[in-house]
Amino acid sequence: MARGDGEFVEFAQAATARLVHAAFLMTGDHHRAEDAAQTALVRTYASWSRIRDDDAYGYARRVLVNHLVDGWRRPLREYPTEEVPEQRRDDVADEVVTRRWLTAILGALSPRERAIVVLRYYFDLPEAQVARELAISVGTVKSTSSRALEKLRAAGPSAADNQEARR
Amino acid sequence: MNELDRLRDAMRATERSAPTLDLVAVIREGRRLRTRRRIAGVGVATLATALAAIVVMVAVGARPGEPPPVDRPPPVAVSPTPKSEEPTPPPSTPPPKPLGRIVDSGVRHGADQRVYYVVQVSVPGQPRVSIGLAAGRRAPDGTLTTDILVNDVEGADRSPGFHQIGYDERSAAAPVPAFGYFVGPAQRIVGTVDGRQVDARLARWSLDKQVVIFWFEPAELTPGQRLDGIIARDGSGRRL
The missing domain is CATH 1.10.10.10 (Winged helix-like DNA-binding domain superfamily/Winged helix DNA-binding domain)
Incomplete structure (x- = not known):
C-alpha cells in the first residue's frame, strides 16, 4: 500500500455511509447509490495527493453530486423491496x-x-x-x-x- | 416541527450503517484513472505548444477545489501503465487522430475554428467502447489542438441514445461549447437550462450516420454551464 493509502482508507471508511445515503436520496436506488459512491471514491483517490490536506470530503461530495446530476438522463429505478438492517x-x-x-x-x-x-x-x-x-x-x-x-x-x-x- | 424540519429528520433517520465497498478495487481504479489523466493530459497537447501541454495536463489532472465534471470521464489513451506515480514526461504521445470528417462548428476563436471529431479510444475491459468525441481547435495551417475528449467508460459507444456530454473546464485556451453525441435518427436535439430550451446544432459523423454530433452555440448556452435536461426528436417530432 502506497504512502497516503492508509489515510485514504480511513477517510473512505468514515465517508462512505453519508455519501451512499446522499446518493440514495438523490436516486431512490440503493444499487445506483453504492455505484455512485464508489465512483466518487475512485475519483477522490485519483486526486488524493492534492486534496488530502484540504477538504477531501467536500471534494468527494461534489464529485458524487455532479456525477448523479450529469447522469439524469438515465432512467431512475426504484427498489421498493429493499433490505433493512437488523433493528428492533x-x-x-x-x-x-x-x-x-x-x-x-x-x-x-x-x-x-x-x-x-x-x-x-x-x-x-x-x-x-x-x-x-x-x-x-x-x-x-x-x-x-x-x-x-x-x-x-x-x-x-x-x-x-x-x-x-x-x- | 415544520415540513422542512421533518424532511431533515427523515433524511437523517433513514441513514444506514456504511455498506461494504471494495476499497481495494477503489484504490486500483483510482490509480488507473490517475494514470489515464496524466497520459491524456499529455496527449491533448500539440507538439508546437509543449508548455501548454504541461498546463493542460495539470488542468485535467488537478483542478484545485473543483472536481472535473464527473459524468464526463477523463480522456482515455492506450499506453503501458507507468509504474511510477510521477507524471509522464511530455510530449511523446501524438495528438488523437480524427476518424472520418472533422465537423466545423462555425464557432471561431480568433483565426482558429472550433471543431469536433471522432477519435479512437481504448478503455481497459470495455471492448465495445472504441470511439470518443473530441472538441478541438483547427488553426489556419490545419494544425489540430484537442481541448476536451469525452468517451464512454462502460457499455457500448454505439448504443442508442445520448452518450457523454463534454463541458468547458476552463482548461483550454478557448472556451469549449457544450457538446456530445447521440446515436439514432435524431433530427433535433433540445437542451433545457434554467427552464429555457436551447436547440443544439447537429452534424452526422461521416463514418456512421447514426452518430449525431451536437453542440450548443456559446451565445445560447454559456460554455461550462450545465444542462438540466436534453432530449432528441426524430423528423416527425417524436421524442427518441
Missing part, C-alpha cells in the same frame, strides 16, 4: 414508514430539485455553495428550493404525522 421491530417499522414517505416525496422532484434539496437540507450547505457546486446561480437555487418545498408540502403529511395519528 418498532424501529424497523418506523424507518420503513419514514423511508417510504421520503422516497415518495423525493420521487416527485426533478433530479435538479433533488440535488438541491440534498445539498441544502441533508448536507446543510448554504445557498451560495450549492450554487457553486452545481454551477448554477444562487437565484436558481432559491427558486428551485422554493419549488421543491412547495411540492413537498403538496405531497401530504409526513411519516411523523402518520405515526402521531396512529397513536
Whole structure:
C-alpha cells in the first residue's frame, strides 16, 4: 500500500455511509447509490495527493453530486423491496414508514430539485455553495428550493404525522 | 416541527450503517484513472505548444477545489501503465487522430475554428467502447489542438441514445461549447437550462450516420454551464 493509502482508507471508511445515503436520496436506488459512491471514491483517490490536506470530503461530495446530476438522463429505478438492517421491530417499522414517505416525496422532484434539496437540507450547505457546486446561480437555487418545498408540502403529511395519528 | 424540519429528520433517520465497498478495487481504479489523466493530459497537447501541454495536463489532472465534471470521464489513451506515480514526461504521445470528417462548428476563436471529431479510444475491459468525441481547435495551417475528449467508460459507444456530454473546464485556451453525441435518427436535439430550451446544432459523423454530433452555440448556452435536461426528436417530432 502506497504512502497516503492508509489515510485514504480511513477517510473512505468514515465517508462512505453519508455519501451512499446522499446518493440514495438523490436516486431512490440503493444499487445506483453504492455505484455512485464508489465512483466518487475512485475519483477522490485519483486526486488524493492534492486534496488530502484540504477538504477531501467536500471534494468527494461534489464529485458524487455532479456525477448523479450529469447522469439524469438515465432512467431512475426504484427498489421498493429493499433490505433493512437488523433493528428492533418498532424501529424497523418506523424507518420503513419514514423511508417510504421520503422516497415518495423525493420521487416527485426533478433530479435538479433533488440535488438541491440534498445539498441544502441533508448536507446543510448554504445557498451560495450549492450554487457553486452545481454551477448554477444562487437565484436558481432559491427558486428551485422554493419549488421543491412547495411540492413537498403538496405531497401530504409526513411519516411523523402518520405515526402521531396512529397513536 | 415544520415540513422542512421533518424532511431533515427523515433524511437523517433513514441513514444506514456504511455498506461494504471494495476499497481495494477503489484504490486500483483510482490509480488507473490517475494514470489515464496524466497520459491524456499529455496527449491533448500539440507538439508546437509543449508548455501548454504541461498546463493542460495539470488542468485535467488537478483542478484545485473543483472536481472535473464527473459524468464526463477523463480522456482515455492506450499506453503501458507507468509504474511510477510521477507524471509522464511530455510530449511523446501524438495528438488523437480524427476518424472520418472533422465537423466545423462555425464557432471561431480568433483565426482558429472550433471543431469536433471522432477519435479512437481504448478503455481497459470495455471492448465495445472504441470511439470518443473530441472538441478541438483547427488553426489556419490545419494544425489540430484537442481541448476536451469525452468517451464512454462502460457499455457500448454505439448504443442508442445520448452518450457523454463534454463541458468547458476552463482548461483550454478557448472556451469549449457544450457538446456530445447521440446515436439514432435524431433530427433535433433540445437542451433545457434554467427552464429555457436551447436547440443544439447537429452534424452526422461521416463514418456512421447514426452518430449525431451536437453542440450548443456559446451565445445560447454559456460554455461550462450545465444542462438540466436534453432530449432528441426524430423528423416527425417524436421524442427518441
